[in-house]
Amino acid sequence: MDAVHEVSGRAIPFGLKNVDTDVIIPAKWLKTITRDGMGQGAFETLRANPDNLFDSPEFKGSPILIAGDNFGCGSSREHAAWALLDLGITAVIAPSFSDIFSGNAFKNGILTVVLPQQAIDRLMEVARTDPVTIDLEHQTVTTPFQDRFPFEIDPFRKHCLLNGLDEVGLTMARGDAISSYEDSARTAMPWLAHPHLHQGEHAA
Amino acid sequence: MATRPRTLYEKIWDAHVVERREDGTCLIYIDRHLVHEVTSPQAFEALRLAGRPVRRPDLTLAVPDHNLPTTARRDAQGKAIPIADLESAQQLAALERNAPEFGIRLIGDADAEQGIVHVVGPEQGFSLPGATIVCGDSHTACHGGLGALAFGIGTSEVEHVLATQTLLLKQSRTMEVRVEGDLGPGVTAKDVVLHIGGLLRASGGTGYVIEYTGSAIRGLSIEGRLTISNMAIEHGARAGLIAPDDKTFAYVKGRPYAPNGAEWDAAVAWWRSLATDPGAKFDKVVVIDAADIVPSVTWGTSPEDVVPITGTVPAPEDFADPSKQDAARKSLEYMGLEPGQKLTDVEIQNVFIGSCTNSRIEDLRAAAKVLKGRTKASNVRWAVVVPGSGLVKQQAEAEGLDKVFIAAGFEWREPGCSACLGMNPDKVPAGERCASTSNRNFVGRQGPGSRTHLVSPATAAASAIAGKLADVRELAES
Numbered sequence: 303m304d305a306v307h308e309v310s311g312r313a314i315p316f317g318l319k320n321v322d323t324d325v326i327i328p329a330k331w332l333k334t335i336t337r338d339g340m341g342q343g344a345f346e347t348l349r350a351n352p353d354n355l356f357d358s359p360e361f362k363g364s365p366i367l368i369a370g371d372n373f374g375c376g377s378s379r380e381h382a383a384w385a386l387l388d389l390g391i392t393a394v395i396a397p398s399f400s401d402i403f404s405g406n407a408f409k410n411g412i413l414t415v416v417l418p419q420q421a422i423d424r425l426m427e428v429a430r431t432d433p434v435t436i437d438l439e440h441q442t443v444t445t446p447f448q449d450r451f452p453f454e455i456d457p458f459r460k461h462c463l464l465n466g467l468d469e470v471g472l473t474m475a476r477g478d479a480i481s482s483y484e485d486s487a488r489t490a491m492p493w494l495a496h497p498h499l500h501q502g503e504h505a506a
Numbered sequence: 507m508a509t510r511p512r513t514l515y516e517k518i519w520d521a522h523v524v525e526r527r528e529d530g531t532c533l534i535y536i537d538r539h540l541v542h543e544v545t546s547p548q549a550f551e552a553l554r555l556a557g558r559p560v561r562r563p564d565l566t567l568a569v570p571d572h573n574l575p576t577t578a579r580r581d582a583q584g585k586a587i588p589i590a591d592l593e594s595a596q597q598l599a600a601l602e603r604n605a606p607e608f609g610i611r612l613i614g615d616a617d618a619e620q621g622i623v624h625v626v627g628p629e630q631g632f633s634l635p636g637a638t639i640v641c642g643d644s645h646t647a648c649h650g651g652l653g654a655l656a657f658g659i660g661t662s663e664v665e666h667v668l669a670t671q672t673l674l675l676k677q678s679r680t681m682e683v684r685v686e687g688d689l690g691p692g693v694t695a696k697d698v699v700l701h702i703g704g705l706l707r708a709s710g711g712t713g714y715v716i717e718y719t720g721s722a723i724r725g726l727s728i729e730g731r732l733t734i735s736n737m738a739i740e741h742g743a744r745a746g747l748i749a750p751d752d753k754t755f756a757y758v759k760g761r762p763y764a765p766n767g768a769e770w771d772a773a774v775a776w777w778r779s780l781a782t783d784p785g786a787k788f789d790k791v792v793v794i795d796a797a798d799i800v801p802s803v804t805w806g807t808s809p810e811d812v813v814p815i816t817g818t819v820p821a822p823e824d825f826a827d828p829s830k831q832d833a834a835r836k837s838l839e840y841m842g843l844e845p846g847q848k849l850t851d852v853e854i855q856n857v858f859i860g861s862c863t864n865s866r867i868e869d870l871r872a873a874a875k876v877l878k879g880r881t882k883a884s885n886v887r888w889a890v891v892v893p894g895s896g897l898v899k900q901q902a903e904a905e906g907l908d909k910v911f912i913a914a915g916f917e918w919r920e921p922g923c924s925a926c927l928g929m930n931p932d933k934v935p936a937g938e939r940c941a942s943t944s945n946r947n948f949v950g951r952q953g954p955g956s957r958t959h960l961v962s963p964a965t966a967a968a969s970a971i972a973g974k975l976a977d978v979r980e981l982a983e984s
């Protein structure tokens with residue numbers, strides 16, 4: 303995974319609330335078996351309108367998306383994160399995100415920044431004409447007009463993003479701890495630790 | 507660890523902590539992993555590229571469901587009928603390849619046990635009370651109806667669980683949704699959860715795990731509890747939970763993967779100990795009077811857009827929040843509805859009874875009871891019943907329910923996700939309306955331009971007969 307320190311550039315002043323993952327990537331695009339090329343289907347319904355923001359010369363390929371409350375709600379599809387990445391979006395700023403989406407975004411190296419609605423309103427205004435900068439190290443969002451909005455981020459996520467760490471590899475390194483949990487579960491909760499398919503009932 | 511009183515959620519959580527980090531993030535052990543064909547190919551691809559094995563294939567079960575056509579899958583000679591949609595076929599083939607390659611049991615399209623993952627897990631006893639259960643699917647919360655901590659994950663997490671059998675998680679806040687009292691006639695579990703969704707709104711549960719409690723919830727069958735928990739995600743919650751009790755144990759007992767003998771007794775003793783302690787604190791409590799709940803239906807394009815079947819379509823001005831007004835305007839346009847219109851005047855062209863929310867035997871019985879001796883209205887172009895699994899289908903056929911449906915003008919199909927989402931051939935045409943027992947009424951969910959009204963199986967059946975959204979209570983009285 304690529305390390306993320308700063309995301310800077312034009313930000314798409316999208317602003318819509320309750321954008322569900324069906325809007326980000328319609329169900330028909332889920333039928334892939336690899337991750338690439340998903341950007342074609344990103345926001346497909348909205349982009350059917352020729353005047354959409356995503357394809358406007360000004361915002362096409364922008365690295366930042368500014369959205370409304372509850373961004374990424376609905377289906378758990380990680381394709382939503384791949385679609386954003388494939389569009390070139392590596393950071394999303396919103397007043398709130400759905401839990402599953404922000405997890406999926408993080409795991410794909412997309413920075414999700416939560417800011418209060420007033421800050422979002424201001425950024426939406428700036429974004430129409432000027433760039434926005436997200437500094438992960440210092441946890442701030444700034445504009446060329448001396449706006450400076452601090453944001454919170456989970457320290458572990460920050461560490462992983464700054465260092466481009468792969469979560470699966472990090473956890474695999476904790477294999478001993480997992481094995482010792484499994485050993486104790488085998489005695490404490492054997493029915494969970496070892497499911498048996500009973501003979502004669504529904505054996506495959 | 508006799509400490510402060512704990513909730514059901516906290517007890518399950520504590521029993522699954524492998525490691526706790528300073529910042530409170532925990533490495534949580536996952537007891538059961540359900541895998542379907544849509545969210546797994548890229549996870550297996552990543553494992554293959556990194557040369558990583560699946561840590562516990564014995565805790566993993568693969569079932570195709572989303573893409574499978576619900577028409578016959580084998581010809582008279584028992585040969586597989588090819589799937590027309592190339593991409594669907596590709597995803598299904600990937601699962602059929604990946605499962606054996608990584609040592610995972612696959613319940614295939616021709617097996618009697620095949621069905622929607624969230625129907626199959628409980629039915630096979632693979633999903634158990636007190637277990638941590640994940641699946642790359644947001645309606646995994648469903649299994650919480652058994653008292654399991656179950657939640658949906660994305661493909662990267664699927665990969666993480668396959669490789670490590672764990673997930674890195676932060677503990678959620680807890681919410682109690684207590685429904686007290688008796689449900690009125692014609693009011694089902696689906697109406698209860700739609701009603702809750704209307705109150706909590708689509709994001710009211712964000713950051714929470716909800717425990718549904720109260721006499722109305724305890725009074726529900728396990729099927730009904732699975733229906734409730736299934737839709738926890740539609741209030742934004744990470745998971746839904748219902749405390750396991752004697753009904754739960756009776757449901758689980760004797761299922762293929764359920765413990766037996768001495769293990770069974772030990773399991774039941776542990777399951778009993780999981781109930782929320784008296785005095786345990788929830789971060790938020792919502793109390794609902796069961797008497798306030800009537801058969802419910804959605805009018806818009808978010809599951810929070812709920813009204814009683816006796817109600818009217820709201821006007822955008824009815825909402826205080828300007829952005830909700832805007833959303834309501836868009837929803838009304840998409841749905842082709844006028845403010846003030848009575849819901850029972852809304853004509854439908856399609857009826858879908860199925861999905862992981864409402865495709866269990868009890869759901870089919872409820873619909874068949876309404877349909878018995880009646881037929882669908884002539885303006886209902888397509889009415890379909892899609893059982894949640896092959897075993898549900900067999901059971902329904904043994905009870906003669908299929909005959910009731912067919913006599914009423916319904917199609918009787920093979921198990922799968924079907925018209926719950928537009929991934930397989932079962933779709934609602936653009937501009938047409940569907941009374942649907944599924945869980946999402948998003949724009950385009952049942953096919954591009956489709957208009958979904960979420961309802962209970964009984965309401966769906968009553969609506970099929972009326973040709974309009976209908977109040978099942980009136981039908982019962984007539």
Ligand code: SF4
Pocket residue numbers: 571572622623624643645861862863922923926927944945
């Ligand atoms: S039935 Fe619908 S909600 Fe349930 S798993 Fe299938 S697609 Fe998802």
